[in-house]
Amino acid sequence: xxxxxxxxxxxxxxxxxxxxxxxxxxxxxxxxxxxxxxxxxxxxxxxxxxxxxxxxxxxxxxxxxxxxxxxxxxxxxxxxxxxxxxxxxxxxxxxxxxxxxxxxxxxxxxxxxxx
Amino acid sequence: xxxxxxxxxxxxxxxxxxxxxxxxxxxxxxxxxxxxxxxxxxxxxxxxxxxxxxxxxxxxxxxxxxxxxxxxxxxxxxxxxxxxxxxxxxxxxxxxxxxxxxxxxxxxxxxxxx
Numbered sequence: 001x002x003x004x005x006x007x008x009x010x011x012x013x014x015x016x017x018x019x020x021x022x023x024x025x026x027x028x029x030x031x032x033x034x035x036x037x038x039x040x041x042x043x044x045x046x047x048x049x050x051x052x053x054x055x056x057x058x059x060x061x062x063x064x065x066x067x068x069x070x071x072x073x074x075x076x077x078x079x080x081x082x083x084x085x086x087x088x089x090x091x092x093x094x095x096x097x098x099x100x101x102x103x104x105x106x107x108x109x110x111x112x113x114x115x
Numbered sequence: 116x117x118x119x120x121x122x123x124x125x126x127x128x129x130x131x132x133x134x135x136x137x138x139x140x141x142x143x144x145x146x147x148x149x150x151x152x153x154x155x156x157x158x159x160x161x162x163x164x165x166x167x168x169x170x171x172x173x174x175x176x177x178x179x180x181x182x183x184x185x186x187x188x189x190x191x192x193x194x195x196x197x198x199x200x201x202x203x204x205x206x207x208x209x210x211x212x213x214x215x216x217x218x219x220x221x222x223x224x225x226x227x228x229x
Contacts, residue, residue: 036220043205044220102171102173103148106157
């Protein structure tokens, strides 16, 4: 069965410092991977996605993620955090070989950026 | 703004009642998905429609049902409501029904069952 793990409930980082939000996945075949961000009282916005090709994916707002097949990871990174990056971040996976388009989401990681 | 609209934004009702949540997908998107977000269950896939037909079912209760209409908008019907049904319900849409399409989420409907 497909699954996504986000091992950290919360990540705290000082503004200007690099940030990493961790994600590992489990699928039977090859994955499509997504990062979504949720601001308070808002819906989910897609930040970036990995389909195929270059393992380093660049997304919105300066975020990037690296697909590592051997470690089954897709960690979200940003070189310099902003206070406005504070939000709830979800990693999601879809099995390429699956019959549906449904996304399996991780439990979410709350990113808190201190000024 | 994702282009996906959901109404109403908030809904407060009593146990045993029935409610209908509405979703309009992005222009051109044929597929609609419903998700439930709660503190204890996280984000759970409920059901998917593609061009008017049910494509996939997830953790959707028998008390819940959905449909997608010819104009591609979708409705999620929740009946015999229980306290545990209180949650944020999201609709998402994508261009196609499979593959690499990105799902774009609406702002959600917050359901409170008293």
